[in-house]
Amino acid sequence: MANQNAKGLKRLINACFFSVAGFKATWQHEEAFRQEVILLIVSTPLALVLGANAIEKVLLMGSVILVLVVELLNSAVEAVVDRVGLEHHELSGRAKDIGSAAVMLSLIWAGITWALILIK
Numbered sequence: 001m002a003n004q005n006a007k008g009l010k011r012l013i014n015a016c017f018f019s020v021a022g023f024k025a026t027w028q029h030e031e032a033f034r035q036e037v038i039l040l041i042v043s044t045p046l047a048l049v050l051g052a053n054a055i056e057k058v059l060l061m062g063s064v065i066l067v068l069v070v071e072l073l074n075s076a077v078e079a080v081v082d083r084v085g086l087e088h089h090e091l092s093g094r095a096k097d098i099g100s101a102a103v104m105l106s107l108i109w110a111g112i113t114w115a116l117i118l119i120k
């Protein structure tokens with residue numbers, strides 16, 4: 001658990017360690033996250049080459065980073081739902097489905113972004 005008394009720089013350092021732990025846990029337990037990291041690794045050099053200017057490059061890379069952000073949040077929701085209980089419950093299923101829909105929407109947004117910028 002986080003040190004509730006940490007302030008200033010110490011709090012920021014602690015937050016960095018917790019964030020790294022979150023990345024490690026997601027990498028270890030979520031295949032979709034690993035696939036999306038590979039997508040980022042492949043798409044970043046392409047964005048740097050195919051983007052005509054800095055704004056296009058940032059939009060291309062940012063759209064894929066958005067997918068990772070949404071996946072991290074979806075994984076957090078799924079972990080909390082599973083922590084509460086593994087038995088089937090309508091609200092648990094709904095929460096997981098909504099998180100999945102958010103990931104899908106971010107992937108569609110990334111695809112549209114890439115298509116609109118590259119098909120000009």
